[in-house]
Amino acid sequence: MTVTQPDVSVVIGAYEAMPYLVECLASVEAQTIDPTRIEVIAVDDGSTDGTGEYLEEFAARAPMPVTVVRQENSGGPSGPRNVGLDKAAGRYVFFLDADDRLGPEALERMVAMADRAGTDVVLGRVEGVNRSAPKSMWGRTLERTDVFSSNIKFTLSAQKLFRRELLTRHGMRFDESLFTGEDALFTMEAYLRANGVSVIADHTCYYLVGRDDGKHVTKSGSYTLRFDSARALMELIAEHVPAGDRRDLLMVRPFVVTLLPQFGPRYLKDDEAVRRHKLELAKPLMAAYWSEGVARRLKVHERLRLHLVAEQRADLLEDVVEFVRAKKQAPALLEKGGRRLYLVYPHFRDRSAGVPDSVYLAGPREARAFPGYRETPVDSFLRRAVRRARRALPSRAGTPGGRAAAA
Known part of the structure; x- marks a missing residue:
């Protein structure tokens, strides 16, 4: 019997994840991608609330292969993710937090995007549930971009689709010495090493769920x-x-x-x-x-x-x-005929403080909000040139307007 390689390995690190885990796994089971094309690797990191038992129940009835690993608590999210990554066999890996959930069709759309564009990382649109979520990178769908040409540097959580070959080639793992920000390190490295990054902005692929019990890792530390x-x-x-x-x-x-x-x-x-x-x-x-x-x-x-x-x-x-x-709102001080705008925060032009005027000088983007500001001809020319260049870049399959605004 020939065993085919799954398209995507869904790695779930779980610690004290009940009852959120129920909806998380339901969102995996509801994915439209063929169950034979995915595998789930779930790592229970020493939970005492029934998380491990529920994972095993799910494995017994799920339509896709599910591997459950139960281990002593590691103290952070990096260990379980690394255990799952070591066991992953899929062409792609998606890291799903046990208290969050996937959007409908998320895996099918992300795998299709990566295959079509040949990119190594795919970001699916994220929405927050009882918590905030990053917004600046979802302006438009991009088949191919990079960390310098878009706002993706402002979403460095691990909940993205990664080409496993990229991770294997560079020996990438989550840093287990960090107890916060470990996903930012991993994701930024992937962005920098990737042969292209795709952004799905027109379909919600991930729901970032705020926990009522205050146990969410981003609140700790x-x-x-x-x-x-x-x-x-x-x-x-x-x-x-x-x-x-x-x-x-x-x-x-x-x-x-x-x-x-x-x-x-x-x-x-x-x-x-x-x-x-x-x-x-x-x-x-x-x-x-x-x-x-x-x-x-x-x-x-x-x-x-x-x-x-x-x-x-x-x-x-x-x-x-x-x-x-x-x-x-700091008062605005216009000089040079309205072409220079300072925001008068505390200690502005206080000789005893000695803070240079340049620290208070608003850039064109911030200054445009104030009546009377006159953008210099050079700034206006550059802004128009950047807009023209963006419109000329390909976004998807030959349509214009390809690059997201740089931060």
Whole structure:
């Protein structure tokens, strides 16, 4: 009897996943792809709530092959995913969290996209259920893009379709020393190594479910783990991308998504020792990776806070964070005939503070929201040229308008 290779291995790492696991597995069983074309590898990571027993019940009745592994708790999501990946036989691998669920037709559509486009990673549109979900990368369906030409760097969760040959060739595994952000590291590496990435924006392939019991992994972990995650991602980017514009573009992600929140409203609740420790943890990261190229891509309040972190100016940072927490609109100051717009956040042109004016200078995208701002002819020309170039790029099977806006 000839055993055919499955198209996709669905890897599910599960820990204390009941009752969410019920809908998760139902969404797998409801997939329109032929059951003979998929396999499920489920790893129970030491659950005590019936998760392992329910997985075994599902394996006994499911129409597709299901392998259940039960192990001692590993302490994080990386271990179970790696166990599942080691057992995967499919041409593609999809990592499904046990408290989330697949959208209808998700696997069939993603496999078809990867086969048609020849790409190594496929992102299916994600919607949040009782929680937020990434949005900026779903502007249009793209048969072929990359991490530099689109906003996919802002969705680094593991819930994507990966060509298994890519993962095997590069020995890719989830970093079990990280307890948060491990999926960001894995996915960014896949983006950087991939021969093309596809985006399915016109069909919801994944539902990201917010748990009522507060056990979702993204809610856990101390601030020191966030700095570990930021450092690992920055080091990975630096390892794969030479210093310059392309590296700066990708560094925006760990600076804004991982590092900056440590100097947001929660900073005001930190005691003095924690504040000092956060600045100490940030110092080597700012010294190594903070650059003018990263700074100019940020909004003024983001740039200002990170500038103060880089300068270790705790005496100024609290005022700025308080201003941001209050959600106040900084006054705009127009100069140079309306062609230069500063946002007057705390310490602007305060000689004793010594913060350069350039830190408060709004870029064209942010400045356009303010009446009286006049874009320079060069900026306007470049903006029109970029729009024309995007329209000329192929999106799918020869249709125009192929690339998503760069962040």
